[in-house]
Amino acid sequence: MSKGLTSRSEDYSQWYNELVTKADLAEHSSVRGCMVIKPYGYSIWEKMQSVLDKMFKDTGHSNAYFPLFIPKSYFSKEASHVDGFATECAVVTHYRLKNDGNGNIVVDENAKLEEELVVRPTSETIIWNTYKGWIQSYRDLPILVNQWANVVRWEMRTRLFLRTAEFLWQEGHTAHATAEEAVEETERMLEVYADFAENWMALPVVRGKKTPNERFAGALDTYCIEALMQDGKALQAGTSHFLGQNFAKAFDVKFTNKEGKQDYVWATSWGVSTRLIGALIMAHSDDQGLVLPPQLAPIQVVIVPIYKNEEELSAISAIADDLIAKLKKLNISVKYDDRDTQRPGFKFAEYELKGVPVRVAIGGRDLENGTVEIARRDTGEKQTSTQAGLDAYIEQLLNDIQNNIYQKALNFRTENTRKADIYEDFKRLLDENPGFIAAHWDGTPETEQKIKEDTKATIRCIPLNNQKEEGKCILTGKPSTQRVLFARAY
RNA sequence: CGGGGUGUAGCGUAGCCCGGUAUCGCGCCACAUUUGGGAUGUGGAGGUCGUAGGUUCGAAUCCUGCCACCCCGACCA
Structure with a gap:
């Protein structure tokens, strides 16, 4: 791991790129515009997923899965939708390779698809084509489905997490009997996203509606949450769309209502993506590295022993083990870093770079005094604390850090x-x-x-x-x- | 996709103008001493110079195509 990070004031964009790679979140793959999300970065995504997934289920949704490939013709069925996505679609045209006789693997021109398949940039079309078979009566409604998936948008200019050619996301697609119900759903999910952003990501967001210019291709109304990054640029962190009857009409999805009349189904869709990780980084982190909100930090507490010999290490480990057991009971994730291959100062810098909210150092001095040293990542403050009651103290500290990070971001937004x-x-x-x-x-x-x-x-x-x-x-x-x-x- | 820039060991770089197979730092490996903020010493390993072709006795260096990344623009839930 190399030392030092370009400062935000020096070059914000370079700071961001370096931070993503140096903190081990992700790196460029050999495929243009596509990233490798590394284990540490992916574990943040997993935390986000588990929280959001529970929120979706608590609001009545179920997960399902639809194909990665969408027949090209589906896209032409909703006019504004195809306009919005046509220029950034990856298209599958063949289904077989062959050896050309010179040792080269080439596309087999005889294996051309009758109809090209588009790699989904979003799934409205394939899903509404499917919903057609699921819906006959108002009794079949609402359908409240979410999908966790990858999508591909052939973007001209990419940036790790913020805009990549392939990204991970969730997309909710719901079907309703009335416009009112669909609008309610759209607003409900916007609130879920805002709740997640503010209470888990510690990211204050503005809830709002897009202007017609900025609307999702095919939507009647696009709701969004907007966040402000440290360089003063805004980031769209999530969207929730009221699609009206556009997709129902495009895919001929009708139902019989209570009055016995045929009507088109009302739709919503809503999504957030791995872009949220980019938001998390740009909103809170500093020139020393990541600052992660405790609620989403893969490691909430790291314990670093400082020792001169084996004997001292085992005495420290005993104290650490006791603390770890207590913290685990409180559902706090802890890492005990007793690697002998790195010195304490190196570890301090490393965990700061990786944004671990709380660091506990235990050394010979602490053995004598019955203390530990506690450092918080958000303010950099260090203090000596007694070992007794440490678990409750840390639990409180994590809450304080979560609140402080939020407040700091809120103040920044207010000032700007x-x-x-x-x-x-x-x-x-x-x-x-x-x-x-x-x-x-x-x-x-x-x-x-x-x-x-x-x-x-x-x-x-x-x-x-x-x-x-x-x-x-x-x-x-x-x-x-x-x-x-x-x-x-x- | 247009304009500009970059590509040399895991990372950051010198060398390129003026052609003779590569510099330095970090990191890595071994051993020793170390350990309360990125340790020190000694020894060692590691390179298709992005890639394909051309010019040349000889190419990291000159020429051409391609690829990737960065910045600006256009585009973009």
């Missing part, structure tokens, strides 16, 4: 959310103090587009429960009834 009423101020803020900018907008796609071309800032969302306020559009001066949130985004 500003109002602008004059276009010049708006532009100046974007360059000098990037962050969210609350500004009036005349509600037209043209104005939004113009601002985007001009400043690279987009409307991240129209916050839910937004305060009504009379004003004038920042660009055109036309009347507006509320402020919307602008930012440059990932």
Whole structure:
């Protein structure tokens, strides 16, 4: 492991790339745009999955699995959907290789597929094609299904976790008898995501709706949670779509309602991806490395023994073993690092880089005094603490760290959310103090587009429960009834 | 996909302009001394110079194609 990390102020983007690889979260694979998620990074994803999965089940959903391949023709059935994804699809055209006689393995041109298969960029089409066979009556509704899967989007420019050609995610796809019910579902799942972001990732998010420009291809309404990263850029952390009857119409999914009449089914879809790991990194980490919220940290507590001989080590290990047993009872994950191949200082730096929330060091001094040294990753504070009652203290400390990280991120967002009423101020803020900018907008796609071309800032969302306020559009001066949130985004 | 940059040992690099098979640091291995913030010494291993081709007696170096990554742009739940 190499020393030092480029600082955030020096080069934020380089800091991020180095951190991802040096903290052992992921690395570039030999396949363009695709990453290898390494065990430490994957264990964060597993934690996220297990929490979210429980949340989905607690809200009535079940998991299922649909094919990776989607017949090309399915995409043409929903016009705006195909427009949104056509330019980034991987397509399977053949099903066999052969030896060309010169020792080269080549595609067998005789094994051409009748119809090409698209590697799913999202599963609405294959799922709605399937739902057609599942739904006849209102008694078959709702269908509340989630899928954990990988998807492929042939992105032009990729970044580890934030945008990769293949990524892992979950996608919920639900079917309902009424529009009201589908909208309720859309909003419910947005709240699940917001809850997860705030209480597990310690990431404050703005709940909002996308403008028509930024909507998911095929949706009537896209709800989102937006988070602010430390460089002042926004990140879309999750979306929940009200799809109306678009997919039901495209795939002819009708049901008989209570009145005995045929109607198209109402749909939602919602998803979060491994991009959340990118959000986690960019929101909390510092120049020393990762800072992980205790709720999602694969290792919550690391114990490092400091010893001069075998005898001292075994005395320390006895204390450590006792602490480990107590912490495990409290469901706290602990690692005891008694490797003799690295010195304590090296281990300290390593666990800081990897974002372990709490470090306990036990040495000869502590043996004499009945103490340990406790260091918290979020503030870097170190203190000496008695061994008695240590488990309860650490449990509390983990809570404190979780809260502190959240509060810090919230303060950052508050400080970096500003109002602008004059276009010049708006532009100046974007360059000098990037962050969210609350500004009036005349509600037209043209104005939004113009601002985007001009400043690279987009409307991240129209916050839910937004305060009504009379004003004038920042660009055109036309009347507006509320402020919307602008930012440059990932 | 357009513009710019980079690619030399696991990582970071020198050498390239001006052609003669490769420099240094970290890391790695062995041993010893060490261990409360990234240890020290001694010895050692490790390289198709991204890749394919061309020019040449000879290519890391010159020329061409391709690939990957980084930055900017376009695109993008």
